[in-house]
Amino acid sequence: MLLLISPDGVEEALDCAKAAEHLDIIDVKKPDEGSLGANFPWIIREIRDAVPADKPVSATVGDVPYKPGTVAQAALGAVVSGATYIKVGLYGCTTPDQGIEVMRAVVRAVKDHRPEALVVASGYADAHRIGCVNPLALPDIAARSGADAAMLDTAIKDGTRLFDHVPPDVCAEFVRLAHASGRLAALAGSVKQTDLGPLTRIGTDIVGVRGAVCEGGDRNAGRIQPHLVAAFRAEMDRQARGHAAGVPAVN
Numbered sequence: 001m002l003l004l005i006s007p008d009g010v011e012e013a014l015d016c017a018k019a020a021e022h023l024d025i026i027d028v029k030k031p032d033e034g035s036l037g038a039n040f041p042w043i044i045r046e047i048r049d050a051v052p053a054d055k056p057v058s059a060t061v062g063d064v065p066y067k068p069g070t071v072a073q074a075a076l077g078a079v080v081s082g083a084t085y086i087k088v089g090l091y092g093c094t095t096p097d098q099g100i101e102v103m104r105a106v107v108r109a110v111k112d113h114r115p116e117a118l119v120v121a122s123g124y125a126d127a128h129r130i131g132c133v134n135p136l137a138l139p140d141i142a143a144r145s146g147a148d149a150a151m152l153d154t155a156i157k158d159g160t161r162l163f164d165h166v167p168p169d170v171c172a173e174f175v176r177l178a179h180a181s182g183r184l185a186a187l188a189g190s191v192k193q194t195d196l197g198p199l200t201r202i203g204t205d206i207v208g209v210r211g212a213v214c215e216g217g218d219r220n221a222g223r224i225q226p227h228l229v230a231a232f233r234a235e236m237d238r239q240a241r242g243h244a245a246g247v248p249a250v251n
């Protein structure tokens with residue numbers, strides 16, 4: 001399982017760089033613009049220049065509306081700025097067909113510019129609270145649009161977590177569906193260390209985290225702490241060893 005950490009700017013990205021050996025993907029976002037809030041192109045570029053070259057930089061394109069042209073142009077902005085994972089939060093899409101239409105436009109915009117970039121179609125575990133597309137529709141949206149990964153995050157950061165909205169057995173189905181069509185499965189949403197056992201067992205490819213590696217577990221007021229990134233990775237590794245040995249690690 002890969003560890004994706006979401007700094008909110010250059011300063012936090014440099015703190016991520018201090019813990020670079022413990023993480024896999026640096027995900028640029030702007031939390032004050034939403035769960036998958038988009039940051040400025042120059043911030044993506046600065047972060048790309050500031051962190052180790054072997055660490056992929058991801059960028060969120062936003063909690064986007066059902067406007068394929070607008071979103072495709074924003075996605076191109078992210079990839080031109082140096083991101084190689086492009087995450088789109090399908091906030092304004094109420095049907096799978098709308099999600100597919102937006103993601104097809106994004107895939108074309110991104111891959112025309114940089115074929116090896118990975119496109120991530122993200123939905124929301126708490127979709128029922130915001131009226132957007134059902135979480136289990138995301139793997140099919142990813143597959144039918146040519147995106148590389150299906151993801152879930154939570155839209156409303158109110159302390160509820162991924163498993164409060166989509167329990168582990170449903171997340172397992174999400175992962176199974178993504179894998180059945182050759183996509184990666186990424187999961188996030190106030191994930192804590194205690195969630196890593198189930199996330200490991202169901203075969204999650206990427207876990208996305210912010211709050212759990214911020215001071216005080218606070219994704220807004222707290223800052224990312226390199227020692228918390230290291231501790232989170234240590235628990236991921238412990239769970240992975242337990243899973244490989246057929247002896248699930250106890251929390």
Ligand SMILES: O=C[C@H](O)COP(=O)(O)O
Nearest residue numbers: 006189190208209210211
């Ligand atoms: O992409 C991952 C998100 O930034 C997760 O943030 P969170 O752990 O604070 O919910």
